[in-house]
Amino acid sequence: MPKGELEQQPDTLRLSRRQLLRSAAMGGTGLVGAYLLACKVSNSTPKPTAGASPTLPRIATLSSGPMTWTQLAALGTKPSARHDHSFVTDGQHLYLFGGRDASGSLDDFWSYDVAANAWTAVNAFGPQARFGHNAIWDSSRSLVVLFGGQDGTTFYNDVWEFDPLQALWTLVSFSGPAPAARYGAAAAYDGAGHLFLSHGFTTQGRYDDIWQYDLAAHTWADISPAVKRPLKRCLLRGVWDSLKARFIIFAGQTDGTPFLEDLWAWSTVTEWQVLARDPHPDARNLYSMVFHDPGAQIILFGGNTAQGPVNDLWSFHSSGENWTRFPTEGATPSARYGHDMALVTQAPSIFVFGGTDGSQVFDDLWHVAPKASPATP
Numbered sequence: 001m002p003k004g005e006l007e008q009q010p011d012t013l014r015l016s017r018r019q020l021l022r023s024a025a026m027g028g029t030g031l032v033g034a035y036l037l038a039c040k041v042s043n044s045t046p047k048p049t050a051g052a053s054p055t056l057p058r059i060a061t062l063s064s065g066p067m068t069w070t071q072l073a074a075l076g077t078k079p080s081a082r083h084d085h086s087f088v089t090d091g092q093h094l095y096l097f098g099g100r101d102a103s104g105s106l107d108d109f110w111s112y113d114v115a116a117n118a119w120t121a122v123n124a125f126g127p128q129a130r131f132g133h134n135a136i137w138d139s140s141r142s143l144v145v146l147f148g149g150q151d152g153t154t155f156y157n158d159v160w161e162f163d164p165l166q167a168l169w170t171l172v173s174f175s176g177p178a179p180a181a182r183y184g185a186a187a188a189y190d191g192a193g194h195l196f197l198s199h200g201f202t203t204q205g206r207y208d209d210i211w212q213y214d215l216a217a218h219t220w221a222d223i224s225p226a227v228k229r230p231l232k233r234c235l236l237r238g239v240w241d242s243l244k245a246r247f248i249i250f251a252g253q254t255d256g257t258p259f260l261e262d263l264w265a266w267s268t269v270t271e272w273q274v275l276a277r278d279p280h281p282d283a284r285n286l287y288s289m290v291f292h293d294p295g296a297q298i299i300l301f302g303g304n305t306a307q308g309p310v311n312d313l314w315s316f317h318s319s320g321e322n323w324t325r326f327p328t329e330g331a332t333p334s335a336r337y338g339h340d341m342a343l344v345t346q347a348p349s350i351f352v353f354g355g356t357d358g359s360q361v362f363d364d365l366w367h368v369a370p371k372a373s374p375a376t377p
Helices: none
Strands: 067-071 086-089 093-097 109-113 118-121 134-138 143-151 154-163 168-171 186-189 194-198 210-214 219-222 237-241 246-254 257-267 271-274 288-292 297-305 308-317 322-325 340-344 349-353 365-370
Touching: 086 134, 086 340, 086 349, 093 134, 093 143, 093 349, 134 186, 134 194, 143 194, 186 246, 194 237, 194 246, 237 288, 246 297, 288 340, 297 340, 297 349
Parallel strands: 186 237
Antiparallel strands: 067 365, 086 093, 093 109, 109 118, 134 143, 143 154, 154 168, 186 194, 194 210, 210 219, 237 246, 246 257, 257 271, 288 297, 297 308, 308 322, 340 349, 349 365
């Protein structure tokens, strides 16, 4: 996005990441997209999903009824307003890094204690300021792993790891092939020691490759198929579908088309395969997306569309490969994009932080969960 396109955003406080924290373990899977520069929105007409065929929607399986949103008034000093940050969880803490505001890229790092409803600034020297990076929680080693992103005209393809028990960031050294520097890519953790990364953007253009990173060995492998691939794109998210052992990406933005609506899955069996289903969410970019393992479903919230920012909540069911829009009750986050989302599986509870509507940047923290059932007399 061109510099100055968000000049109406309010100034926000740039916070230090040099305050000490040695709290208990953290993390999760929260991934981040960004928008910028030549990856700006245009006025082109969205392309329809090729080969889409109507199917009957299934009932949302995360809950038996409506979902309820709650805005959380957390204790402690909270992170400043931002968008294009990362947000990951281990089920006990949510960890937020970087992003950007009206002043530029951010490098602060925060922990949110779910049980205590409290924010703490983490003092740990680590990655340079950036936005549009990707982050995951590596449950096999209990670490946050961060890849890539952008700061001004600089794009990164570095890998950082954060150990919450030592409150220590480490820059990973690796040799051999590696993805080109990029921002606004899709990424996900497969639960078996691998990070999957695809697509993204730099000033050199957009990508359509897919990479597998061995988190323990610190080695990358280009697993891009020679023929069938999703369009080059950026401003998208990825999740790992544990039911069918596949990496799923949705929508984003490509050359001449700012809002895509296609859904793709990659696996070792099929490589890339398009999943064409109706009804489905409107074409969009810069949404948030997570995978709920017990329900075997994707949860998607918000994003930017041809009609502007939205605040709808959707589920994609892996078993039937159908989209369902969740009914919601109560107050709802304002329409936004560039936010991020993390899912605490046990509850289940979904947390959303920040984002922008194009005129203001948000610092609010929201929680959405299935509506509580009435107590039995």
